[in-house]
Amino acid sequence: MRNNIKLTTAFAGITALALGLTACGTASDPSSSDGSGKADPAKPLVVAASPTPQADILTFVKDNLAEKAGLKLEVKEFTDYVLPNTATQTGQVDANYFQHKPYLDDFNKKNDTTIVPVVNVHLEPLGLYSKKVKSLKDVKPGQTIAVPNDTTNEGRALKLLADNGVITLKAGVGAGAKLSDITDKKGLEFKELEAATVPRALNDVDAAVINGNYAIEAGLKPAQDSLALEKAEGNPYANFLAVKKGNEQDARVQKLAKLLNSAEVKKFIEKTYAGSVVPSFGPAE
Numbered sequence: 001m002r003n004n005i006k007l008t009t010a011f012a013g014i015t016a017l018a019l020g021l022t023a024c025g026t027a028s029d030p031s032s033s034d035g036s037g038k039a040d041p042a043k044p045l046v047v048a049a050s051p052t053p054q055a056d057i058l059t060f061v062k063d064n065l066a067e068k069a070g071l072k073l074e075v076k077e078f079t080d081y082v083l084p085n086t087a088t089q090t091g092q093v094d095a096n097y098f099q100h101k102p103y104l105d106d107f108n109k110k111n112d113t114t115i116v117p118v119v120n121v122h123l124e125p126l127g128l129y130s131k132k133v134k135s136l137k138d139v140k141p142g143q144t145i146a147v148p149n150d151t152t153n154e155g156r157a158l159k160l161l162a163d164n165g166v167i168t169l170k171a172g173v174g175a176g177a178k179l180s181d182i183t184d185k186k187g188l189e190f191k192e193l194e195a196a197t198v199p200r201a202l203n204d205v206d207a208a209v210i211n212g213n214y215a216i217e218a219g220l221k222p223a224q225d226s227l228a229l230e231k232a233e234g235n236p237y238a239n240f241l242a243v244k245k246g247n248e249q250d251a252r253v254q255k256l257a258k259l260l261n262s263a264e265v266k267k268f269i270e271k272t273y274a275g276s277v278v279p280s281f282g283p284a285e
Contacts, residue, residue, distance in 0.1 A: 069259055088243065100237040121261070136228060242284075
C-alpha cells in the first residue's frame with residue numbers, strides 16, 4: 001500500500017501566503033534555511049511530485065532502493081504545476097519532481113523563485129488525442145482543439161501541431177509559440193485550459209494536446225492512443241529532480257539523484273510505461 005500524502009489546490013492560498021512571507025530566505029526553511037545544503041541527514045527527504053509517473057517512480061525508489069542507500073524518503077503528491085515549486089521555495093518540502101526546464105525557467109522569472117534542477121530522470125512525450133477522429137487527416141476546419149494554457153506547454157503543444165501539419169506557425173517561433181503566432185489555423189478553433197483539466201475536456205472537444213503524465217492518469221496510452229506524439233530524441237523537456245538554490249549538495253538530495261538515475265529505475269520506467277514515459281538520465285542544466 002502506498003503511504004503518500006496527497007495535496008490539492010485547496011492549499012493554494014495558504015502556500016501563496018507562505019511564499020510571500022518566506023521567499024526572502026528566512027529561517028523558516030526546515031531542512032537548510034542557511035542555504036548551505038547541510039540538512040540533517042537523519043530526517044526524511046520530503047519530495048513533492050505529480051502523481052503519475054513521478055510519484056510512482058519515487059515510490060518505487062522508496063520501497064526498493066532507498067533503505068539500502070540510507071535514505072528516508074517521503075513523497076507528497078500534488079495535482080497542479082504551481083504548488084510543488086512554491087512549497088519547495090518556502091521549505092514546506094525539500095525537493096520536487098514534476099517539471100521540465102522551460103517551465104521552471106518561466107516559473108522562476110514570473111514568481112521570483114530560486115528553484116534549480118539537480119538531475120534529469122524521464123521524458124513524457126506530449127501527445128494529441130481524440131475520441132472523435134481516428135487520424136490526423138480527419139482533423140477538419142470547424143473543429144476545436146484544446147491546448148494547455150501555461151506558457152511553456154502551450155508553445156510546446158502548438159509546435160507539436162505545426163510539426164504534424166495541423167497548423168502553420170510563424171517562422172522561428174519554436175516552442176515559445178502563442179496562439180497569436182499561428183499564421184494558418186486551417187479553420188480550427190482553440191480552447192485554452194489548465195493542463196491538468198485538458199483530459200477531462202476530451203469529450204467536449206474534437207481533439208486535445210495532453211501532457212504525458214495527465215494522459216496516463218486519464219487511462220490513455222500515449223504510445224498507442226495518440227494521433228501525434230513528440231519525438232524523444234533531442235527533446236528538451238526532460239523532467240528532473242529540483243531543489244531551492246543552495247540545497248543541491250544536501251546529502252539526501254544527492255542520494256536520491258543517484259537512485260533516480262540507476263539501472264533499477266531505468267528498468268522500472270521501461271517496463272511500467274512501455275514507451276509512454278522514457279528514461280532521460282543525466283545532469284540537468
